[in-house]
Amino acid sequence: MEIFILLQKAILYDFIQKALICGTLIAITSSLLGNFLVLKKQSLISDGLSHVSFATIAISLFLGLPPLFVSIPLVIFASILINRLGEKTNVYSDSAIGLVSAFSIAIGVIIVSINKGFNIDIYSYLFGSILSISFEEIILTLIVSIISIILLILFLNDLFLVTYDQDFASVSKINTKILNIIIGIIQSIIIVVGIKIVGAMLMSSLIIFPPITALQIAKNFKSMIIISLILSVTSVITGIFLSFIFNLPTGATIVVINGIFFIISFFLNKIEKIK
């Protein structure tokens, strides 16, 4: 009963409302996108890009510029760089992620150590801080999430084919290069806008966890998408409320809930196999 009253109270807070709106949109976009990245075995790029966003935020705070607006183009650039390194040079794809990710963190750490003044700010971006979402950041999240969701739905069937069989997709007159670029851009943008909720260190979990959890129990591709969407939105909403009630860090709470979902679905899958 007490929890119910606390929930009622929570929903009246302005910052909880903002977090719920942004969180739900980010949850939808990241899980939709995550299905394709996970199945293409490219989900770890998200982890690398999350780390890159730590550096880009440190740079923007250092220069006194709005962090999300500065980070979006820089993270898109990093995504192109990782792909190019893996495809066109003598660097393996997974190593390319490691190179760019570690280099970015190093840059971020050096900037933070030079400027001790914004340590609190950078902490809120590293681990998420729903209290500090600004009006501009909400508008930005709304716009980019809705555009991303529309694009992902419009290209859903094309993306399915590109993910399963790139050659057959090309023969089917699907422009695989453009689609891969669109995916890279959406991925970069959603990581940047998501870090205010989940934090740069944990943002990739929103892209990776729901699809992988859904994969354990899905009977077909359509059900994988639907299950991952439900799990993603549920984890974010529950995480926001639980973190408020028990005074826990929101991002970490969301990730732990996702972890619990994964463990449950993993064992459901095992039980079904035994049957």
Added chain:
Amino acid sequence: MKILEIKDLNIIYQGYKILSNISFLVEKGDYIAIVGPNGAGKTTLIKAILGLIDINSGKISLTTDKIGYLQQRFFLNDPKFPANVKEIVKSGLLINKKFPKFYSRKDNDKVENILTKLDIKELENKIIGKLSGGEFQKVLLARALISNPEILFLDEPTTALDPVARDNFYNLIKDLNEKENLTILLVSHDIGSVGKYAKKILYLDQKLIFYGTFDEFCKSPDMTCYFGDISQHFICQRHN
């Protein structure tokens, strides 16, 4: 009627000449077996025709855009991929669709029809990665055929099939060619089998060694010189 013409095709990859001065013409209703040793450029030739790889010189003119393609299983080997057979086969319809590519109810009927035609209706809800080799190849064939192609490209479709499944598959392809006049280009290393099914042979070894009917191949003195008497008739399969 001409459906595909290749003139002076050259492909060089990382300094190596993969295909050299390839020219041939495919008529509607042809069933051509593209054979040759490993590294002969068979898959490269198919990929070049389909626009999947760049060519260095020459001309490829395909008079239709109604194309069916079935590639080697090796490239699609992800047992964890969660799509079921219906979803995979339905994706074969995207070639005929314009943006935004959504499926209609009629498309579900088309899936049902092609699965019934190929006698794999019972597989419709199975996960693609859980199929046997023969079932998987039939599903890929259904995906290639669902868009009603005029020309079908098959790249080593019987690799990893047991002899019975392989013969069934070849008979199915032969039927499509004979009953529906579907033009077929089949890449195969299975030199001893294709002679029983295909109409023409295109023997490739980085350059075009022979192109013509199996009977012409059988009687060609040049081919006797090239292969020796035994190999020539093992390939042509005209003396069983």
